[in-house]
Amino acid sequence: MSVKTYFVTGGCGFIGSNYIHYLFERYDNIRVVNLDKLTYAGNPANLKDIENCSDYVFVKGDVCDSKVVEEIFQKFRPDFLINFAAESHVDRSIGDPGSFIMTDMYGVYVLLETSKKYGLERFIQISTDEVYGSIEEGSFTEGSSLKPGNPYAASKAGGDRLAYSYFVTYKMPVIITRASNNFGPYQYPEKLIPLFVTNALEDKYLPLYGDGKNVRDWLYVKDHCDAIEFILEKGKEGEVYNIAGGNERQNIEITEFILDYLGKPKNLIKYVEDRPGHDRRYSLDDSKLRNLGWSNKYDFEEALRATIQWYVDNRDWWRPLKSGEFLEFYKRHYKMEL
Numbered sequence: 001m002s003v004k005t006y007f008v009t010g011g012c013g014f015i016g017s018n019y020i021h022y023l024f025e026r027y028d029n030i031r032v033v034n035l036d037k038l039t040y041a042g043n044p045a046n047l048k049d050i051e052n053c054s055d056y057v058f059v060k061g062d063v064c065d066s067k068v069v070e071e072i073f074q075k076f077r078p079d080f081l082i083n084f085a086a087e088s089h090v091d092r093s094i095g096d097p098g099s100f101i102m103t104d105m106y107g108v109y110v111l112l113e114t115s116k117k118y119g120l121e122r123f124i125q126i127s128t129d130e131v132y133g134s135i136e137e138g139s140f141t142e143g144s145s146l147k148p149g150n151p152y153a154a155s156k157a158g159g160d161r162l163a164y165s166y167f168v169t170y171k172m173p174v175i176i177t178r179a180s181n182n183f184g185p186y187q188y189p190e191k192l193i194p195l196f197v198t199n200a201l202e203d204k205y206l207p208l209y210g211d212g213k214n215v216r217d218w219l220y221v222k223d224h225c226d227a228i229e230f231i232l233e234k235g236k237e238g239e240v241y242n243i244a245g246g247n248e249r250q251n252i253e254i255t256e257f258i259l260d261y262l263g264k265p266k267n268l269i270k271y272v273e274d275r276p277g278h279d280r281r282y283s284l285d286d287s288k289l290r291n292l293g294w295s296n297k298y299d300f301e302e303a304l305r306a307t308i309q310w311y312v313d314n315r316d317w318w319r320p321l322k323s324g325e326f327l328e329f330y331k332r333h334y335k336m337e338l
């Protein structure tokens, strides 16, 4: 069998790095080219164990830069493109939407255009459940209307629909995935779970927004990677696939689970001003994917305990990230010192 080349963008981030690990654990006859701009969220340490592997190529660059994207196509002729590259933090998108619109929309355009020019087998656009907006009851299907409620979600919805338009207009082999909230190792400690675990470990406050009762559906990142690979193999061109965790929890439940696991007191919880436009609940119906034969492999509570323990065991990974610009963002955003 010929060696397949995976062109992964944003592979130094949380999900992208887990996906590259997943690929190398699963196959030994593939090549991976990772294009990453190394923004504050991109961390080469996430892939330290494979950085010298001969089947792995890292290119530092921007998905909005058509020259670098074209060079990759010319040199490596990828079979599959999996686009993880994005500005991904809702709170940052509220203060600075411009960079989200560039990467999450214009960057998708550059990748699609170049893929169209050179051709490839699959273009997987990693979208998100946030494009649907909030739902009080029931769950969104792939046919539900999109009502993104913050600049991150809106720019992702733009990239999502642009990718679809390249299937309709140019018959490109595009598939779009919309997953729920991921958790696992290597997640930048600005997101709920790694922020709260690392703050608790240092006996710092856990800033919980509003009444703490917003609901997210949690998906273990390893299940997410497995679902992406399943969709790449078995999914149909032009289709959207929801990927749910099936684990809806209020933020306060997640927070208490973390504190209980770490044996830390509940008075570390600090209720803070709510996020503007804070989506109340996310919920996905992913029966379309399940009917195709995919299912989660990990138990939620076990995976959450393993994740918390990973941050306990890898302080050297996250400590340097909670410094410099992060501290300034934290102070500005939460109106308190870390």
Ligand code: NAD
Pocket (backbone or CB within 6 Å): 009, 010, 011, 012, 013, 014, 015, 016, 035, 036, 037, 038, 039, 040, 041, 042, 043, 061, 062, 063, 064, 083, 084, 085, 086, 087, 088, 089, 103, 107, 126, 127, 128, 129, 156, 178, 179, 180, 181, 182, 183, 187, 188
């Ligand atoms: P992340 O912020 O951890 O990583 C993003 C990566 O993209 C970083 O390595 C960053 O350096 C890189 N990047 C940013 N701008 C770039 C650019 N212009 N060019 C090249 N690289 C660039 O994000 P994540 O949590 O790993 O999310 C990955 C993808 O999955 C995103 O598209 C996100 O929208 C989607 N998603 C995330 C979740 C979640 O819960 N984290 C859920 C569903 C979907």
Ligand code: TYD
Pocket (backbone or CB within 6 Å): 089, 090, 091, 181, 190, 191, 192, 193, 195, 207, 208, 209, 210, 214, 215, 216, 251, 275
């Ligand atoms: P987050 O991890 O930012 O993911 P998203 O906004 O994409 O769902 O937040 C998850 C939930 O946790 C969301 O309801 C907002 C809430 N949250 C807090 O209460 N405090 C925080 O400091 C953060 C970062 C999030």
